[in-house]
Amino acid sequence: MDILKKIIIIISVLGFLFPCEGDANLDNSTNIQDIVLIANHIVSELELIDDAFDNSDINNDDTIDILDIVNIANIILYNDENQCIPTIDITYNIDESLPIDWIIEFYTIMNNLSTLIPAYQNYFENLAVYAWNSNVENPYPGIEGGTYIGGADEGFNMVLEINQMEFEWNHMHRYSVIAHEYFHVYQLSINQPMNEPNGGYNPNTFSIKWLIEGAATTFESMYVQNYYDYNYFINDLAYIDLSNNIHTNPSIFEDYSSNNLDMNYSCSVFMVLVLAKELMNLGYSEESAFKMIFQEFMLTGAKNSNWENYFLETFGFSVDEFYTSLQSYSLNLQNVVPSSSLSLQQIFD
Numbered sequence: 001m002d003i004l005k006k007i008i009i010i011i012s013v014l015g016f017l018f019p020c021e022g023d024a025n026l027d028n029s030t031n032i033q034d035i036v037l038i039a040n041h042i043v044s045e046l047e048l049i050d051d052a053f054d055n056s057d058i059n060n061d062d063t064i065d066i067l068d069i070v071n072i073a074n075i076i077l078y079n080d081e082n083q084c085i086p087t088i089d090i091t092y093n094i095d096e097s098l099p100i101d102w103i104i105e106f107y108t109i110m111n112n113l114s115t116l117i118p119a120y121q122n123y124f125e126n127l128a129v130y131a132w133n134s135n136v137e138n139p140y141p142g143i144e145g146g147t148y149i150g151g152a153d154e155g156f157n158m159v160l161e162i163n164q165m166e167f168e169w170n171h172m173h174r175y176s177v178i179a180h181e182y183f184h185v186y187q188l189s190i191n192q193p194m195n196e197p198n199g200g201y202n203p204n205t206f207s208i209k210w211l212i213e214g215a216a217t218t219f220e221s222m223y224v225q226n227y228y229d230y231n232y233f234i235n236d237l238a239y240i241d242l243s244n245n246i247h248t249n250p251s252i253f254e255d256y257s258s259n260n261l262d263m264n265y266s267c268s269v270f271m272v273l274v275l276a277k278e279l280m281n282l283g284y285s286e287e288s289a290f291k292m293i294f295q296e297f298m299l300t301g302a303k304n305s306n307w308e309n310y311f312l313e314t315f316g317f318s319v320d321e322f323y324t325s326l327q328s329y330s331l332n333l334q335n336v337v338p339s340s341s342l343s344l345q346q347i348f349d
């Protein structure tokens with residue numbers, strides 16, 4: 001297991017704590033005090049005696065001047081403060097029942113995802129991962145089996161009980177599920193209401209299933225397309241019969257109780273892919289369309305009681321208009337899959 005330990009150490013050292021641009025006084029946030037400090041610095045023409053000013057030359061022209069102040073003011077006014085908030089702390093409980101090559105791939109995937117879509121400590125600080133092979137007794141007492149994100153005493157748990165058959169058959173799901181569950185962690189990190197309890201109907205949480213699961217499963221499929229050149233949409237999702245309810249009663253997919261009609265979330269994925277097509281019909285690029293769905297909409301703070309307002313605001317058409325537009329698409333996932341050249345990097349840049 002020595003090599004594993006080395007890998008884990010390398011991953012830890014890589015860290016994902018981004019420096020605070022413009023944080024002259026090194027207090028971990030970029031704010032008006034930094035402007036005052038930098039202004040004083042310029043006025044008094046002090047020598048650079050303190051490393052602190054190293055990160056104040058925002059435009060990298062080797063002098064700290066009024067242009068840097070303007071840039072810092074822009075950072076304060078227009079950027080979300082993410083740059084200064086640390087990423088969530090992840091603890092790993094990876095059982096030895098899992099094949100070693102899966103474990104290595106698991107850490108690679110988590111590293112890729114943390115770089116692509118870092119989850120910052122906006123609403124919770126900790127994530128505990130529990131992973132094991134379904135062919136052994138659950139090694140973690142108190143952790144329910146399955147694959148899901150669940151609430152914990154502190155933060156959340158990511159549970160990955162990987163079905164033994166997925167190793168036997170080299171099924172892509174053994175990797176894609178990591179991207180799917182991590183995407184929920186990302187969603188939780190950018191949408192406060194999702195952090196509220198969601199058992200039963202709670203107007204203050206966000207639990208519109210087709211948007212949450214459709215996005216996570218679409219993301220998961222794009223991940224394996226990007227990193228393994230494997231078309232999950234076509235190979236694993238497209239063969240599932242899509243429910244007629246997409247045409248007749250799409251709102252049932254807002255609720256998790258429709259899961260029996262939504263095998264592998266294929267109906268939810270279909271709806272998300274049609275949403276992207278509708279946005280592209282309005283002139284948005286494919287990457288912009290998915291960025292709006294994956295990120296911008298979630299960042300509005302939409303919750304169950306008001307999500308339809310934010311839907312209209314973000315996408316430019318109402319939920320009802322969107323539901324009606326679904327009727328003009330035949331119930332075949334193949335017709336709406338995104339281009340295989342679309343990269344997640346482009347989407348999240």
Ligand SMILES: [Zn+2]
Binds near residue numbers: 184213216
């Ligand atoms: Zn999910």
